[in-house]
Amino acid sequence: MIKQYRTDIDGLRTVAVIPVVIFHLGTSLFSGGFVGVDVFFVISGFLITQTLLGEQGAWRDALFDFYKRRIKRIFPALFALYLIVMLAACALLMSDQATEVSRSIVASIFFVSNMLFYGQSGYFDGELDSNPLLHTWSLSVEEQFYIFFPLLIFFTRSWSATHRRQLVWALTLASFVAAQWMVSRNASAAFYLIPFRTWELAIGSLLAMGAIPAPRRQWQAEIGVFAGLALIAWSVLFYNKATTFPGASALVPCLGAGLVLLCGQRGTTWGGRLLSLPPMRFIGLISYSLYLWHWPIIVFYRQIDSRLDNVERLGLLVAAIVAATLSWAFVEKPFRRSSRLTSRAVVARGTAAMATCGAAVLSLALLSNSLYPISAQARDVLAYGERTGRTEMMRTGSCFLTTQNRLSDYSVDKCLTAAHDKPRLLIIGDSHAAHLYYGLNHALPNMHVLQATAAGCKPLIHSRGDARCLALMQRVFSEYLPRLRPDMVVLSARWLDKDVPDVEQTVRLIRQAAPHVIVSGPIVEYDQALPRLLAKHIDQAEPLATHRNGQVAKVDQQLATAMKRADIPYFSTYRSLCATDCRLWVKAGVPVQFDYGHLTQQGSIFIADLMARDIRPQLTAMPKAPDMAGL
Numbered sequence: 264m265i266k267q268y269r270t271d272i273d274g275l276r277t278v279a280v281i282p283v284v285i286f287h288l289g290t291s292l293f294s295g296g297f298v299g300v301d302v303f304f305v306i307s308g309f310l311i312t313q314t315l316l317g318e319q320g321a322w323r324d325a326l327f328d329f330y331k332r333r334i335k336r337i338f339p340a341l342f343a344l345y346l347i348v349m350l351a352a353c354a355l356l357m358s359d360q361a362t363e364v365s366r367s368i369v370a371s372i373f374f375v376s377n378m379l380f381y382g383q384s385g386y387f388d389g390e391l392d393s394n395p396l397l398h399t400w401s402l403s404v405e406e407q408f409y410i411f412f413p414l415l416i417f418f419t420r421s422w423s424a425t426h427r428r429q430l431v432w433a434l435t436l437a438s439f440v441a442a443q444w445m446v447s448r449n450a451s452a453a454f455y456l457i458p459f460r461t462w463e464l465a466i467g468s469l470l471a472m473g474a475i476p477a478p479r480r481q482w483q484a485e486i487g488v489f490a491g492l493a494l495i496a497w498s499v500l501f502y503n504k505a506t507t508f509p510g511a512s513a514l515v516p517c518l519g520a521g522l523v524l525l526c527g528q529r530g531t532t533w534g535g536r537l538l539s540l541p542p543m544r545f546i547g548l549i550s551y552s553l554y555l556w557h558w559p560i561i562v563f564y565r566q567i568d569s570r571l572d573n574v575e576r577l578g579l580l581v582a583a584i585v586a587a588t589l590s591w592a593f594v595e596k597p598f599r600r601s602s603r604l605t606s607r608a609v610v611a612r613g614t615a616a617m618a619t620c621g622a623a624v625l626s627l628a629l630l631s632n633s634l635y636p637i638s639a640q641a642r643d644v645l646a647y648g649e650r651t652g653r654t655e656m657m658r659t660g661s662c663f664l665t666t667q668n669r670l671s672d673y674s675v676d677k678c679l680t681a682a683h684d685k686p687r688l689l690i691i692g693d694s695h696a697a698h699l700y701y702g703l704n705h706a707l708p709n710m711h712v713l714q715a716t717a718a719g720c721k722p723l724i725h726s727r728g729d730a731r732c733l734a735l736m737q738r739v740f741s742e743y744l745p746r747l748r749p750d751m752v753v754l755s756a757r758w759l760d761k762d763v764p765d766v767e768q769t770v771r772l773i774r775q776a777a778p779h780v781i782v783s784g785p786i787v788e789y790d791q792a793l794p795r796l797l798a799k800h801i802d803q804a805e806p807l808a809t810h811r812n813g814q815v816a817k818v819d820q821q822l823a824t825a826m827k828r829a830d831i832p833y834f835s836t837y838r839s840l841c842a843t844d845c846r847l848w849v850k851a852g853v854p855v856q857f858d859y860g861h862l863t864q865q866g867s868i869f870i871a872d873l874m875a876r877d878i879r880p881q882l883t884a885m886p887k888a889p890d891m892a893g894l
Contacts, residue, residue: 269527270535270538270539270544271523271527271534271535271538271539272306272310272524272527272538272547273538273539273543273544273547273548273550274535274537274538274539274540274543274544274547275302275306275520275523275524275538275547276303276306276546276547276548276550277538277543277544277546277547277550278299278302278492278495278538279299279300279302279303279306279520279550280299280303280546280547280550280553280554281299281546282295282296282297282298282299282499283296283297283299283300283554283557284296284553284554284557284580284583285580286299287398287557287558287561288561288571288576288579288580289571289576290573290576293499293500294500294501294502294503294504295498295499295500295501295502295503295506296499297502297508298495298498298499298502298513298515298516299499299516300401301463301509301513301516301517301520302495302516302517302519302520303401303554304401304404304405304460304463304464304467304517305463305464305466305467305517305520305521305524306467306520306524307405307408307464307467308408308463308464308465308466308467308468308471309467309468309470309471309524310467310471311408311409311412311464311467311468312412312416312467312468312471312472313471314329314332315329315412315413315416315417316416316471316472318417324606325417326413326414326417327606327607327610328606329413330409330606330609330610330613331606331609331610333406333409334609334610334613335598335599335609336551336595336599337402337406337551338598338613338616339594339595339597339598340551340552340555340590340591340594340595341371341402341555342616342620343590343594344555344556344559344590345368345371345372345620345624346620346623346624347559348364348368348395348396348559349361349364349365349368349623349624349627349628350627351395351559351563352364352365352395352631353627353628353630353631353635355563355566355567356566357635357637357641357795357798357799357802358628358631358632358634358635358636358637359637359645360393361627361628361631361632362628362631362632363394364394364395364396364624364628365624365625365627365628366379367379367380367394367395367396367397367399368396368620368621368624369621369624369625370403371396371399371402371403372617372620372621373617373621374402374403374406374407375403376396376399376400376402376403377400377401377403377404377407377455377456377457378403378455378456380394380397380400380455381451381452381454381455381456392562393562393565393566393791394562395558395559395562395563396559397558398554398555398558400455404455404457404460405464407457408457408460408461408464412464412468415430415431415434424472424473427472428469428472428473428474431465431468431469431472431474432469432474434461434462434465435461435462435465435466435468435469436462438458438459438460438461438462438465439462439514441458441459442459442460442462442509442510442513443510443511445459445510446459446507446508446509446510446511447507447510447669447730447731448669449666449667450507450508450666450667451666451667452667453509453510454508454509459509460509463509463513463517466517466518466520466521467520467521467524470521470524470525475521475525477525477526477528477529478525478526478529479529481529481532483526483529484526484527484529484532485526485532485533485534487522487523487525487526488522488523488526488527488532488533488534488535489533489534490519490522491518491519491520491521491522491523491526491534492519492523492534493519494515494516494518494519494522495516495519495520495523497515498512498515498516498519499516505719505727507730523538546584548591549584549587549588549590549591550587551591551595552586552587552588552590552591552594552595553583553584553587555587555590556583556586556587556590557579557580557583557587560579560582560583560586561579561583564579565790569790569791569809569810570790570809637798637802638801638802640801640852641797641798641799641801641802642798643852644794644797644798644801644852644854645794645795645798646794647794647853647854647857647863648792648794648795648857648858653857656698656700656701656864656867657694657697657698657700657701657716658677658678658697658700658714659697660672661673661674661677661678662674662677662678662697662700662714662715662716663694663697663700663714663716663717663718664716664717664718664720664731664735665717665718666718666719666731668717668731669731670730670731670734670735673715673717673735675743678713678714678715679713679714679715679743679747681711681713682711685709685710685711686709686710686711686750686751687710687711687713687747687749687750687751688703688707688710688711688712688713688749688750688751688752688753688878689713689714689715689743689744689747689749689751689752689753689777690703690712690713690714690715690716690752690753690755691715691716691722691739691752691753691754691755692716692720692721692722692753692754692755692756693716693717693718693719693720693721693722693755693756693757694716694718694719694757694861695755695756695757695783695785695786695860695861696714696716696722696753696754696755696756696783697714697716698861698862698866698867699753699755699783699862699867699870699871699874700712700714700716700867701864701867701868701871702862702864702866702867702868702869702870702871702872702874703753703867703871703874703875705868705871706868706871706872706874706875707871707875707878710750710751713747713749715735715739715743717731717732717735718732719732720732720735720736720756721736721756721758721762721765722736722739722754722755722756722769723736723762723765723766723768723769724740724765724768724769724772725765725768740772740773744773744776744777745776747776748776748777749776749777750777750778750779751777751778751779751780751781751878752773752777752779752780752781753780753781753782753783753874754766754769754770754773754780754781754782754783755782755783755836756785757785757860758784758785758818758822759818760817760818760821763821763822763825764825766782766822766825766826767825767826767829767831770782770829770831779832780831780832781832781833781834781874781877781878782822782826782831782832782833782834783834783836783874784818784819784822784823784833784834784835784836784837785815785818785819785822785836785837786815786836786837786840786856786860786861786862787811787812787815787836787837787840787841787845787856787860788811788812788815788859788860789807789810789811789812789856789859789860790810790812790859791810791859792856792857792858792859793847793854793855793856793857793858793859794854794856794857794858796810797847797854807847808845811845815837816837816841819835819836819837819838823835832877834873834874834877836870839870839873840855840870849863849865849866849868849869850865853865853866854866855869
């Protein structure tokens with residue numbers, strides 16, 4: 264166990280926090296910056312276990328001493344953040360959003376925000392990204408670890424070091440196996456919940472317990488630190504949102520952090536010197552406050568200006584560092600240095616502070632509701648942003664697989680079975696295909712509408728995505744299409760410009776089994792849920808045009824041009840809604856979309872009626888498809 268202060272660990276904190284901040288600023292520079300949280304987990308497990316192993320005296324006193332240090336380390340800056348965020352929410356957000364923020368704060372105060380966000384984490388919860396406390400999920404995971412792991416350490420004090428390490432090894436391996444099993448079945452659970460994250464913190468614990476011997480030679484330590492930093496850098500640079508994560512993918516940055524911690528025990532290395540440079544150490548010292556403050560600053564700024572350019576991103580980065588420095592200097596340090604109170608008194612006051620802060624933010628939420636009530640018209644529009652009806656509309660969990668579903672949940676009998684008394688139309692794609700089902704089923708009563716859709720799953724022969732997605736698309740192209748021989752296929756997805764070449768290849772392949780294929784283009788998108796923007800427009804006269812994603816129009820034009828050149832029928836969803844000014848309502852009080860870009864039931868019918876005009880003429884002659892054995 265290493266007792267001396269290690270400056271390289273401050274530098275490693277910098278390596279963890281900066282990618283997270285830059286990733287949250289929405290740049291492609293660090294596409295895998297989210298792995299910084301995993302690096303933090305390993306560091307936390309290492310330092311906390313060192314502290315626990317160094318505690319002296321009766322286990323009850325040692326436990327109180329441990330929690331005293333945790334409270335002084337975590338609570339002051341965190342509670343200051345809560346109060347300021349709540350005041351900003353009351354000033355900048357609608358009152359229902361302020362109420363939601365207050366719930367998030369209360370959940371975070373009692374370290375269960377990860378469970379709250381897991382309960383809200385469906386594929387369509389885009390508004391989670393606008394929650395200024397979303398990032399506290401990781402603090403809740405750590406605090407939950409701090410509850411059970413100290414008890415494990417103290418209750419095994421009579422054990423030999425070997426037996427204690429064996430227990431932690433078993434815990435680590437069990438958690439890792441569970442995480443790898445869960446990530447392909449319920450990615451949100453694997454991401455948010457402590458049983459599937461424990462192994463990351465426990466890696467640090469094993470290092471602190473001496474379960475892995477440090478290198479004996481300097482050259483081994485030098486290579487180890489270099490390899491560790493390289494693993495972290497590789498995951499930061501080459502992971503992205505499509506990476507199946509966490510699970511085995513998280514092992515790369517965690518092993519990287521573990522190597523830096525392990526090989527740093529040998530003494531000073533060139534990597535350690537780099538991590539110990541004053542700028543690296545300084546960012547590491549303020550890293551806790553920087554992690555706390557950066558996300559609320561970004562979220563609240565986006566309420567004013569959602570389209571960040573590089574100058575604005577740089578400004579937000581500087582603002583976050585300034586806020587973190589002030590928090591570290593005037594909140595963190597003074598409370599950490601104070602040592603007049605006994606451990607039990609600090610724990611008691613910390614518990615009282617949790618209750619007081621929770622009551623304060625709930626009172627502010629009630630005050631916001633009283634001072635800034637939402638009009639009845641705006642509230643009716645906001646109701647379209649709720650989940651009601653979406654499961655039935657898209658047949659979620661059976662014909663549309665979310666990230667929480669397994670491939671085995673897909674129901675072939677329900678989604679791909681149809682009699683031969685009517686022509687059959689098959690919809691293939693992601694959620695932007697699934698939201699067409701409801702409308703097409705109404706608009707084409709003389710057709711059997713079939714469905715093979717999964718969240719984030721492009722209907723391409725070179726599809727990208729997680730294992731669930733890839734497996735479904737492989738079955739669609741190699742098994743379902745040859746057997747079904749549908750009369751028509753509709754391909755739809757949240758297309759990007761890089762998808763255009765693959766779309767053309769995929770259509771040519773499908774035509775070997777289906778005589779008619781239509782590509783449905785991208786839909787207009789907003790940076791917030793459309794019902795939210797409409798409610799703000801109704802109550803606060805906020806303009807909507809500035810919230811549209813201008814990139815969608817460019818992708819739509821690229822697809823339209825490519826499909827025309829390849830003689831492939833193309834339906835422009837974007838132009839159907841934005842021929843002049845973009846359509847917002849299907850009819851009075853009924854928005855076209857329920858979130859950033861998915862159709863409401865009425866919106867689905869509206870778009871499907873327009874698409875059906877392109878489909879019906881092609882149904883007059885249905886030549887039999889050729890054999891597809893070679894597909």
